[in-house]
Amino acid sequence: MLATNSFKTLFELLGGRCNLKLDDFPLNHLRIDSRKVKKNDVFIAIKGHTVDGRAFIPQAISMGAVVILVEASRKSNDLKIDYIKRENKSIIPQISVFQLSQRLSLIANEFYYSPSTKLSVIGVTGTNGKTTVSQLIAQCLTLLNEKTALMGTIGNGIYNELEPSVNTTLSAVDVQTLLAEFVEKQVKAVTMEISSHGLAMDRVKGLNCAATVFTNLSRDHLDYHKTMSRYAKAKWSLFSPDEKEKQVLTTGKSIINYDDKYGKRWIEKLPQVTAVSCQTKSLRRLKALNIPYVGVSMIEYLDKGAQIHMESSWGNAIINSRLLGEFNVSNLLLAIATLLTLNYPFFAVVNMASFLTPICGRMEVLHVKNSSTVIVDYAHTPDALQKALQASRIHCKGSLWVIFGCGGDRDTGKRPLMAEIAEQFADKIVLTNDNPRTEDEMKIIHDIQQGLYHTDNVHIITNRVQAITQTLKQAKPNDVILIAGKGHEDYQIVGKTKYHYSDQETVKKLLGVENQS
Numbered sequence: 001m002l003a004t005n006s007f008k009t010l011f012e013l014l015g016g017r018c019n020l021k022l023d024d025f026p027l028n029h030l031r032i033d034s035r036k037v038k039k040n041d042v043f044i045a046i047k048g049h050t051v052d053g054r055a056f057i058p059q060a061i062s063m064g065a066v067v068i069l070v071e072a073s074r075k076s077n078d079l080k081i082d083y084i085k086r087e088n089k090s091i092i093p094q095i096s097v098f099q100l101s102q103r104l105s106l107i108a109n110e111f112y113y114s115p116s117t118k119l120s121v122i123g124v125t126g127t128n129g130k131t132t133v134s135q136l137i138a139q140c141l142t143l144l145n146e147k148t149a150l151m152g153t154i155g156n157g158i159y160n161e162l163e164p165s166v167n168t169t170l171s172a173v174d175v176q177t178l179l180a181e182f183v184e185k186q187v188k189a190v191t192m193e194i195s196s197h198g199l200a201m202d203r204v205k206g207l208n209c210a211a212t213v214f215t216n217l218s219r220d221h222l223d224y225h226k227t228m229s230r231y232a233k234a235k236w237s238l239f240s241p242d243e244k245e246k247q248v249l250t251t252g253k254s255i256i257n258y259d260d261k262y263g264k265r266w267i268e269k270l271p272q273v274t275a276v277s278c279q280t281k282s283l284r285r286l287k288a289l290n291i292p293y294v295g296v297s298m299i300e301y302l303d304k305g306a307q308i309h310m311e312s313s314w315g316n317a318i319i320n321s322r323l324l325g326e327f328n329v330s331n332l333l334l335a336i337a338t339l340l341t342l343n344y345p346f347f348a349v350v351n352m353a354s355f356l357t358p359i360c361g362r363m364e365v366l367h368v369k370n371s372s373t374v375i376v377d378y379a380h381t382p383d384a385l386q387k388a389l390q391a392s393r394i395h396c397k398g399s400l401w402v403i404f405g406c407g408g409d410r411d412t413g414k415r416p417l418m419a420e421i422a423e424q425f426a427d428k429i430v431l432t433n434d435n436p437r438t439e440d441e442m443k444i445i446h447d448i449q450q451g452l453y454h455t456d457n458v459h460i461i462t463n464r465v466q467a468i469t470q471t472l473k474q475a476k477p478n479d480v481i482l483i484a485g486k487g488h489e490d491y492q493i494v495g496k497t498k499y500h501y502s503d504q505e506t507v508k509k510l511l512g513v514e515n516q517s
């Protein structure tokens with residue numbers, strides 16, 4: 001596939017028309033990170049939030065880059081070519097491209113021959129539940145024997161063969177490179193988490209989606225978006241049919257959570273939409289909406305999941321879900337609704353739904369006889385913490401403990417709000433470190449404490465292993481301990497260093513179990 005790419009085709013897709021002075025030559029991959037450059041690659045040097053990528057041009061050339069793209073300072077410099085002469089007399093063309101960062105996703109899409117048009121891409125956005133919904137869809141499709149890949153927080157790659165990822169949504173270039181790799185590997189469907197950062201930073205502009213899914217919107221990331229309305233606008237840009245607002249090439253059919261206040265509004269504005277609700281009281285409204293819907297007539301919460309009486313435009317079914325909590329009923333229904341909207345057969349989908357297993361680090365229960373029950377969960381927003389605590393309460397006959405902290409260098413405003421939630425929904429609170437990053441750990445704890453009215457049932461143990469160890473020692477067999485915030489993460493970031501650390505491993509060691517989940 002890539003053998004057909006060359007300097008001339010790249011120049012043309014950038015909009016170049018003139019006769020080039022250079023003979024044509026083959027190109028391999030587009031790269032935005034000099035450390036990943038290989039022979040015959042194109043290095044794209046962009047100015048980032050921390051460093052200027054242009055500083056790495058010499059490194060990229062020494063690693064094998066044969067073309068460089070840089071941001072043009074003004075429109076008149078678009079497609080200006082400078083020639084970098086190397087000691088061995090070879091010449092490397094450096095092309096200036098106007099609005100390079102914004103156009104990068106579209107450029108990469110064309111360079112890789114529009115890979116998303118050859119796949120069924122399902123884009124999932126929302127504050128909480130993206131990983132869960134995209135993993136559930138991928139799990140179900142894999143059970144239905146469709147080769148499926150994933151891109152998201154837990155990793156990227158074919159389902160069950162994920163490579164860890166730094167970001168939830170990859171860079172504009174890496175998204176398209178990976179999609180092209182999936183096409184080569186004959187993948188049929190890709191479920192992809194699309195973060196608000198990904199949307200706001202133009203990482204997905206060149207994407208054709210078969211379906212787009214919205215889970216919910218609540219407070220997070222205001223360090224970046226500043227206001228909820230700007231945050232909502234970023235999310236809406238995945239669905240908007242308006243050419244001026246929209247952030248992807250094709251939105252496809254949208255599957256929207258009707259239980260969310262933003263979702264409810266957006267449903268009215270969308271031409272091709274399926275509405276989803278896990279509130280029994282919404283069922284009549286859903287039917288009256290006159291659009292495809294997936295709802296429920298009854299839910300029974302059980303020790304190991306929930307029995308869901310689902311009603312939908314496609315038919316009714318009873319699903320025995322293995323996932324804990326009301327929010328996971330919502331996630332599961334969104335996954336089912338997406339597959340039904342994409343015309344997968346009703347009986348196959350609802351039958352498989354009962355076999356779907358919990359996602360790593362999301363409401364993951366660890367329990368041994370005569371010890372308290374531990375739940376490891378990734379709740380790191382006020383809404384998620386509330387939902388995870390409410391779900392944990394159902395399984396708690398004694399006291400409900402919560403151990404949590406907040407990530408450093410991230411939205412500070414959510415810290416006291418998470419404390420308020422913890423105080424309202426848990427009996428005992430242990431404040432500890434999440435990923436402090438470059439912030440002072442005690443400053444983060446202090447910010448969290450601002451949301452507490454009482455301090456009697458609150459312990460502060462900054463070392464996370466110690467916090468878990470002490471809590472497990474004190475808790476009684478009927479108690480439940482929710483350890484929130486890190487879920488699947490197998491690291492802790494302190495300063496700029498990433499240390500190996502895992503809540504799951506810590507708990508298993510303390511409980512004396514190796515591979516129980």
Ligand SMILES: CC(=O)N[C@H]1[C@@H](OP(=O)(O)OP(=O)(O)OC[C@H]2O[C@@H](n3ccc(=O)[nH]c3=O)[C@H](O)[C@@H]2O)O[C@H](CO)[C@@H](O)[C@@H]1O[C@H](C)C(=O)N[C@@H](C)C(=O)N[C@H](CCC(=O)O)C(=O)O
Pocket residue numbers: 032033034035046047048049050051052053054056153166167168169170171172195196197198
């Ligand atoms: C603030 C932010 O979002 N930064 C993202 C951005 O980095 P940047 O462009 O600013 O990079 P930079 O470090 O200044 O470097 C500039 C350029 O030099 C290049 N470089 C750098 C070093 C080198 O040796 N060689 C080299 O070529 C870099 O590849 C880059 O192209 O683009 C990078 C590539 O896409 C991202 O990895 C990086 O995410 C950082 C790590 C991050 O923490 N982002 C968070 C805020 C984020 O994006 N989170 C969201 C959502 C989370 C959620 O799910 O809730 C996500 O999608 O992950």
Ligand SMILES: Nc1ncnc2c1ncn2[C@@H]1O[C@H](COP(=O)(O)OP(=O)(O)OP(=O)(O)O)[C@@H](O)[C@H]1O
Pocket residue numbers: 126127128129130131132133153168193215216327328330331361362363377378379380383384385387388487
């Ligand atoms: N539908 C939901 N509504 C509210 N909270 C949820 C929902 N789904 C999951 N959660 C909570 O949010 C946590 C993170 O879930 P998940 O990883 O699926 O979300 P995400 O959107 O991918 O998060 P991130 O933005 O960090 O990647 C879960 O561990 C749970 O506590």
Ligand SMILES: N[C@H](CCC[C@H](N)C(=O)O)C(=O)O
Pocket residue numbers: 168380406407408410434435485486489
């Ligand atoms: N995707 C989320 C992950 C947060 C997880 C938490 N452990 C933290 O480090 O804050 C974010 O970037 O905000």
Ligand SMILES: [Mg+2]
Pocket residue numbers: 130131132152153154168193
């Ligand atoms: Mg995620």
